[in-house]
Amino acid sequence: MIVLGIDGMDPGFLEAHWSALPNLDRLRRQGEFKRLATTIPPQSPVAWSTFITGMDPGGHGIYDFIHRNPETALPYSSMSEVSDPERTLSIGPYVLPLSKGRVRSLRKGKAFWQVLSDHQVPVNIIRMPTNFPPLECEGASLSGMGTPDMRGTFGTFSFYTSQPGAAARQAPGGQIVPVAVTNHHAELRIEGPANSMRKDRARSFTTLAVDIDPAEPVARFRAGGSTLLLKEGEWSGWIGAEFPLIRGLKSAYGMFRIYAKKLKPELMIYVSPINIDPARPELPVSEPASYSRDLARALGPFYTQGMAEDTAALRQGIFTREEYLAQSRLVAAEHLRILRYGIQNFREGFLFFHFFGIDQNSHMLWGKYDRELLETYRLVDQAVGWVLEHAGDSAVVVMSDHGFAAFDRTVHLNSWLLKEGFLSLEEPGKTGNEELFAHVDWSRTQAYSLGLNGLYLNLAGRERNGIVAGAERAGVLGKIQERLTAFTDPKTGARVVDTAYRPADTFRGTELANAPDLIVGYRPGYRSSWQTALGAVPSAIVEDNTEAWIGDHCIAAHFVPGSWLSNRPGRLADPRLQDLPVTILRHYGIPPEPGMIGRPAF
Structure with a gap:
């Protein structure tokens, strides 16, 4: 089959x-x-x-890309976790592992x-x-x-540029790195994994040297033992990278690709997330471990991210x-x-x-x-x-896991909870894009949203600063459900939410402890905002989606x-x-x- x-x-x-x-x-x-x-x-x-x-999720325990720790309301990846070695030896600035770290799937x-x-x-x-x-x-x-990539994220690109003002730009999902070009030469610091062998966990790095032809739009790139020429607008193949952890003794190995977006008058170089090298994996990407090496030997390097x-x-x-x-x-x-x-x-x-x-x-x-x-x-x-x-x-x-719908309007669900009186701020004017519930007054908050579909009660005995008593739980959930399904877009008058599901009534199994108290099923055209996913409370409730991300599926399932x-x-x-x-x-x-x-x- x-x-x-x-x-x-x-x-x-x-x-x-x-x-x-x-x-x-x-x-x-x-x-x-x-x-x-x-x-x-x-x-x-x-x-x-x-x-x-x-x-269903009640059995395997995965409810979202993002779960939360009820003690802290901090988000974490629902899929896996990486833990450091339990036994170590400290020598000066270094921490030497005496046992292995662990990578663990969180799915049941x-x-x-x-x-x-x-x-x-x-x-x-x-x-x-x-x-x-x-x-x-x-x-x-x-x-x-x-x-993950070698930085432990789902993918963090780097963009090196000599453009004025580059240092002030933010780029979620990547980093913008200002560079200076002197005599047609630039040195790019390529950051790899955090150095788990150092007490300060400073990022390991390697250097990519760029020499730009003064007459033609072409440049020579040198990293480690690799040298290649790229014209403006060209992609490189995979470049192996060594990231020293203890110089001369221990290194981590990864790989990246370069896109020479622009070489002159300003330098603009995209460097892909540092991928785990399938021929020399630092983290397990195959079972058995030899399988990724066999594939790399037969086919060459490939994205493992x-x-x-x-x-x-x-x-x-x-x-x-x-x-x-x-x-x-x-x-x-x-x-x-x-x-x-x-x-x-x-x-x-x-x-x-x-x-x-x-x-x-x-x-x-x-x-x-x-x-x-x-x-x-x-x-x-x-x-x-x-x-x-x-x-x-x-x-x-x-087969496929889901279909697609338009993403026209973005919903700040925490802002809606604020308007409806289920969430409170330390000061009424402290709305904004600050994440992780920066200004939430937990002593007056009954509910909050984290992830793309999850809504949680601030439950006494579960959340660190919970105020909703167990006897009040059903009543508060009922009020929120009723108001969610009546929630209309202030711009169009259209209904925003189709269904608010209660996991306890929807799923079966032994893994309901991490479930949200409600799963919000939006109507087509709407989706939780990126700010909601990480616990922000912007001033608006529903806004036009002006991003390049224009399609989505994190809505009511039947759509x-x-x-x-x-x-x-x-x-x-x-x-x-x-x-x-x-x-x-x-x-x-x-x-x-x-x-x-x-x-x-x-």
């Missing part, structure tokens, strides 16, 4: 473009095409965790491919989201979405749309090369491959740039053609179903995401695991 997980592939977009997607059209004619009900909320970490475990439940392995079914799991670090299994797996398309660079105006699409094509070419290699070597068992390009490009193109988005769908269609060519009698499923295509007709009129792992196990004659809530599709 072969399953292609195409993140964000929208059923409505498919229906509008079958003639341009002959292999997907052929697949649906051989078997079936249906809408696939997604999770509440329809966020990728939540949806893929359901696909992996066959459980057993993955379906572990069950397959238990029954001696060979598996190859390529770029599975929320599978960092990769689970141990009798087979091979490469991690996908959730895999889970979300590799640099949407942040477009959002912050570092890339033009065409430059973003060029970078996206580089990512797609590498990842589809891995798929083709996997398909060519597929002989038996189960193969999964995840493609993220449609999701990331839909965020930046949805509703306005269909021609450019169709290009990415066509890449997937070509890949489906390769798969069908090599599949023989294998069952083939192409953004995923897609299901198979070369075999199914038995379900209303397939759901949790049906897939049960279907996969059933295909091999294996019963579902305890806690799986899906039905076999065939």
Whole structure:
């Protein structure tokens, strides 16, 4: 069996473009095409965790990209955590590890491919989201979405420029670094991971030297032992980087790509997030560890960063749309090369491959740039053609975790809670973009929002400064739900929220402790603001979305179903995401695991 997980592939977009997607059209004619009900909320970490475990969030415990610590109201990644070694030795400015650090997935439940392995079914799991670090299994797996860069983030680019005023610019998702060009030469400090062997955890770094031709728009770049020439507007290949931790004794290794955006009269150089080198991984990106090295040996280096398309660079105006699409094509070419290699070597068992390009490009193109988005769908269609060519009698499923909708208006949910009297500030005028509830008066706050869909009560005995007593919980939630569903856009009069779900009434399982008290399901066109996601309280409540990020799916689930295509007709009129792992196990004659809530599709 072969399953292609195409993140964000929208059923409505498919229906509008079958003639341009002959292999997907052929697949649906051989078997079936249906809408696939997604999770509440329809966020990728939540949806893929359901696909992996066959459980809803009440079972696997993932409710958002961002969870919060109730003791501090501080956010943290829902997918994984990295802990330092427990035993160390201090020598001067250094801290030497005497035991290993730990990287741990926060998802609960057993993955379906572990069950397959238990029954001696060979598996190859390529770029599975929320599978960092990769689970141990009798087979091979490469991690996908959730895999960090070498700085421990989901992707932090660097933009080096000699433009005046560069030091004053902020660029969330990246850093803008002023540089001086002297006699056509510049030295760029490329920052890598925080040095865990130093007490001050100063960032390790390497140097990229740039020599600009005085006559032509071309430059020589030197880093470590690598030297290359780039014309203005050209991309480099991967450049290996050594980041000394204890000079002469211990280093960390990564890799990056350069885009020579402008060489003169001002220097503008984009440096990608520092990726974990698959040939020399500092953190686990595959299982077994040799698998990423084998892929790198066969195919060359590739993006290991889970979300590799640099949407942040477009959002912050570092890339033009065409430059973003060029970078996206580089990512797609590498990842589809891995798929083709996997398909060519597929002989038996189960193969999964995840493609993220449609999701990331839909965020930046949805509703306005269909021609450019169709290009990415066509890449997937070509890949489906390769798969069908090599599949023989294998069952083939192409599915997505959710669809897409327009993101026209941005909702500051904490500001709405302030207006409705559920949240209070230390001083009424202290609204703004400061994050982490900087001016919230917790002694008078009943509810707050963090993440893209979550709303929490300031519950006594759970939150550090909680004021809502347990006996008042249902009443306060009821009031908030009622007012949310009556919430209208002050500019248009349209309803903003479709549904406010109570996890306790919606999910089943043992992992409800981290759940928000309400999950807010917006109507199409609306989404929580970036400021809300990190606990800010701006002065406005609803504003026009003026960013380059114009499509989204973090709304009420029934508006953004995923897609299901198979070369075999199914038995379900209303397939759901949790049906897939049960279907996969059933295909091999294996019963579902305890806690799986899906039905076999065939």
